Amino acid sequence: MSRQASGLMAWLLQRATAVYLAFFSTYLVLYWIFNPPASHADLVTWVTHPAVAMGLILFVPVVLAHAWVGSRDVLVDYVHVLGLRVGLMLLFGFVFLASGLWALKAIITAGIGG
Template identity: 70%
Template sequence: MSRQASGLMAWLIQRTTAVYLALFLGYLLLHFTFNAPADHAALLAWVNQAPVAIGLLLCVPLLLAHAWVGIRDVLIDYVHALGLRIGLMMLFGFVFIASGLWVFKAIVTAGLRGYA
């Protein structure tokens, strides 16, 4: 287990990522409520705007960091068998890394299609 995200650092990671996620997801909610794209091409054009693409690319690792610290804390607090805890942490770590790579690929692919 990493000591890089324990105690005050874990608390700080949780709070700062939560603030960004709340603001960005609030922006997404407002945007899609009042200015929903008419079709897939309009959605791609919106995603290809630099501020939106940067916001999405920043949102993914922050969401994964937020989820990792939360899951890690729950596993440390409630799973007492060390082998099971390490196995579950490895499983969640693999799922988070795979999810992050998949989302990053989807965002980059959407951006490249917009320029083709």
């Protein structure tokens, strides 16, 4: 993220992503409590439903943006050695990027049945 994602913009991004995460996570928990998938095929069928697939595809960048802003703020506030802070931000960034690509690949693979 750029310098524009600091201060008020970072605060707004953190709150907006938190709202989406709260609603979508509540939906997931309630759905799985009242209608748990009986098999892997049922889970794949549920994930390939267009509304669920779009919700999951949106969930991935939202959770990663939320995690990035939160971890970046913690590092800026508590890691005072600049080199260590930059190194940790790079590490977190690579981990978040790899996690996002992996999650999107899993969702897309489930969607095409491969």
